[in-house]
Structure formats: C-alpha cells, structure tokens
Amino acid sequence: MGKERVGIEKKSVVSLQIASLVVSFLAFSYLIYSVDIVSGGMPSTISLGNKPSQMSIPSGGSYGHNRDDGSMPSSINSPGGSVQNKESIGSSYSSNLLGFSKGGTSDALASGLQWAAIAYYAGTMLGDMFGMTEKNSEALGMSLAAGLGTYKTLDTFAFENEFGARYLEQNSGVISLGVGVLVFALMYKDVETKVVTFDCMPWQAPNGGDNCEVCNDATLPCSEYRCKALGQSCEIVNEGTEEERCVYMNPQDVNPPVIKPNYDELTKGHEYKNVKNSPPGPGFNIVNVATKDGCLKAFTPLEMGLITDEPAQCRIDFNHTTKFDDMTAFFGGSNMYSYNHSESFSLSGAEELAGSGFVLGNGKDMMFYVRCKDKNGNENSAEYAVKFCIDPSPDSTAPRIDATSIMDGGCVAEDVDEAEVVFYVNEP
Numbered sequence: 001m002g003k004e005r006v007g008i009e010k011k012s013v014v015s016l017q018i019a020s021l022v023v024s025f026l027a028f029s030y031l032i033y034s035v036d037i038v039s040g041g042m043p044s045t046i047s048l049g050n051k052p053s054q055m056s057i058p059s060g061g062s063y064g065h066n067r068d069d070g071s072m073p074s075s076i077n078s079p080g081g082s083v084q085n086k087e088s089i090g091s092s093y094s095s096n097l098l099g100f101s102k103g104g105t106s107d108a109l110a111s112g113l114q115w116a117a118i119a120y121y122a123g124t125m126l127g128d129m130f131g132m133t134e135k136n137s138e139a140l141g142m143s144l145a146a147g148l149g150t151y152k153t154l155d156t157f158a159f160e161n162e163f164g165a166r167y168l169e170q171n172s173g174v175i176s177l178g179v180g181v182l183v184f185a186l187m188y189k190d191v192e193t194k195v196v197t198f199d200c201m202p203w204q205a206p207n208g209g210d211n212c213e214v215c216n217d218a219t220l221p222c223s224e225y226r227c228k229a230l231g232q233s234c235e236i237v238n239e240g241t242e243e244e245r246c247v248y249m250n251p252q253d254v255n256p257p258v259i260k261p262n263y264d265e266l267t268k269g270h271e272y273k274n275v276k277n278s279p280p281g282p283g284f285n286i287v288n289v290a291t292k293d294g295c296l297k298a299f300t301p302l303e304m305g306l307i308t309d310e311p312a313q314c315r316i317d318f319n320h321t322t323k324f325d326d327m328t329a330f331f332g333g334s335n336m337y338s339y340n341h342s343e344s345f346s347l348s349g350a351e352e353l354a355g356s357g358f359v360l361g362n363g364k365d366m367m368f369y370v371r372c373k374d375k376n377g378n379e380n381s382a383e384y385a386v387k388f389c390i391d392p393s394p395d396s397t398a399p400r401i402d403a404t405s406i407m408d409g410g411c412v413a414e415d416v417d418e419a420e421v422v423f424y425v426n427e428p
Helices: 004-031 093-098 105-129 134-156 162-169 170-186 212-216 224-229 349-356
Strands: 075-078 081-084 234-235 245-248 259-261 269-277 283-288 301-317 338-346 367-375 384-389 401-405 424-425
Touching: 075 245, 081 170, 105 134, 170 234, 212 245, 212 367, 245 301
Parallel strands: 283 384
Antiparallel strands: 075 081, 234 245, 259 301, 269 283, 301 338, 301 367, 367 384, 401 424
C-alpha cells in the first residue's frame, strides 16, 4: 500500500512538471508571436490621418501603425486579412488565447498564473540541481511561483484608483519578493532522516540490581518473574511469606550490614544514648528518662528496634560469641531478611536475674549482643552491644495481669458450671 501511494505521488509530480513544461513552451511561443512587426513583400509605408479607423491596402503590402497624432487605429484590413490593434490583445499568450482584454482582471490573473507555472517548474528543477530534498524543492518552486505570479498580476492589472496605481503597481517588486520569501519560510523544512530498526527478541534483564527495590512497591505484589526481570542480580528473599521482597545480590558485596537503632521502635519514656553504629561502633545504651539513674523498671515491658542498610537476618545473645551462627536466638524471633528488626521483652528484677545465673555489673548493669548477616553471607564480625541497667531496688508493685486464656467478653458452653482460666502476669 505504501509503495503504491509513493508511485501515485511520483506520477502526479511528473504530470505537473510536464504540464508546466507545456505552459512554458506556450509562453515562449507567445514571446515570438507578440513581436510588434508585420511585413510583406513590398517595402512601403502608409500614413493614416486622424479620422479613418479602417482602410484597405493591396495584398502583399507593408505598413506601420502610425497616425499623424501618434495614436493607433482599431484595425487595418487588407485582402490577405486584418490586423488588430495591440491595445485589444492580452498581456500574455494565455490571455490572448482566451480572448482577455489587456489590463483587465482576467488578463492579470491569466498572466500571473502563466508565469507562476513557469517559475514553479524552474524552482523545482533548481532545487533538484542543488541537492535539496523533494519537499524543499517543492517549497522553492512554490515560493518562486507565488512571487513571480504576484509580480505579473500586479504589473499587468490596470489600476483605476490612486492607491492601486501608486502603492501596489509601483511597489509590485517589493510585494512579490515578500510573498515569495514568506511562502518559502512557511514551506521549508529542515528534515533529518534516521532509520531505527526494532527486533523482537527475548527479554534480557539489565546487568546488576540497581532497580531491584522497585519490585517492593506496596501497590503491586512482587513476583519472582517481576523481580528477576528488573536485574540479573535480583533475587527474592523470604519467599512465600508476608515479608517477601526483591533484593540486590551483588556478587562483589563483601561488606556486612550496617546496624543502627530504630528510634521509632522504642518504648515511650526511654532514649538511646551514646549511639555508635556498627561497624565499627560498639552499640548504644537504653535509658529510662523517668528515673535519676536511667535504669529500667523490673518486670516492665520494653520494645526496641534496629535498622540495617540492607535486608538482613539478625541474632541476639546475652553472652559473648565468636560468630553469627553461635548466637542463641533470632532478633525478635524472626529469621526474615528485613530492614527493620524489633524486639520486645520484660526483664526480671536484678535479684531474680542474679539468681538465674546472669552476671550483672555493679549489681544492676546488663548487656546483650547482636550480629546481622545479609543474603550474600556477609556478617558482622564484631558484636553490637546494647547496654542498660535494671533498677536494683526491691519490687514493691503488685503483679499485673497482662492476658487471660478466655478473652474479655468471651462465652462458655451452656450448662457448664466450671471453666478453666489461665492468667498471665508480668512477674512471678
């Protein structure tokens, strides 16, 4: 379909150029035809008076177009035919062919169109010669056609008013030049053609994993296919759980996770002090802002959290260890690879802890240790220490019931006289 359309367009252009060539030939013929000399075999001259407008002459004679006052007769007849007055002939071959009177509207339009056709053909030929594109060659032809056509129209038309004769006819050259420049400026296009080839091939994920985290957008579930499509080093962790996420498995990553406290996961009334991230820092202190010594209340729930700079597992232990796998439990009881890690606990009093084998510094200071490991197996070699102290004063508060086996407002079976209930308290 495209080739057929191009062929039709080329045929139209060729037809237009042929038509322009024909018009040019007719115009050239008119130039020959419009020479103001009629000759015969006998060289003689006849002068005409002012009154006669018609006369007969011998066949084969010659004559000039003169009266005594210099005006021209309307017609001169001879046995061989008649000669018309030049004033009754149009300004161009096309006007004369169509019988238009000189200086009239029809004569001006016909003359303008004739010369516009010649200019169009010449412009397109020049554009092709100078290597212009097809569109710009046409723009050159149209601008020359508009300019020359305007000039011939204004120059041919016999203006009867002062404005036309004084401003349009006398400035026809400037006006036509402006028209030609305007048309060329509107039609000219600086076109650069680039060929782009598209091949339908199997998708290859980009190298690396800079875009892996895009898959973890909460608005759209992250699948293994979507994750691996984002980068060749992207992999799913925590697969099949609510914590499933896409992470960058950089084969050149040899650095352990960076650990720092999560200020949004600390129980109200407590603060982190002396914070030093790991690596290389040793950790931080947890203090109770409600007490003078900053010690934690015994049997009081405490929630704290950690943040890692990459998805990681974290472990916790109250004793020194040498490596990640030697530590007692996962931080928060979860082995998921995550950025946020939280832990909740309620410690016994200093006396009870000492009786259970825990060694408390100064009878109250306590410490636990944390290590984290990323998906590449990079783990913290040094322990990240979390320090705090437990209020050593005797516990004078009554136990607090935190939960029961039968939920508040729960029901028991009908006609049951007894029911077992378990109470959970904050201390022994």
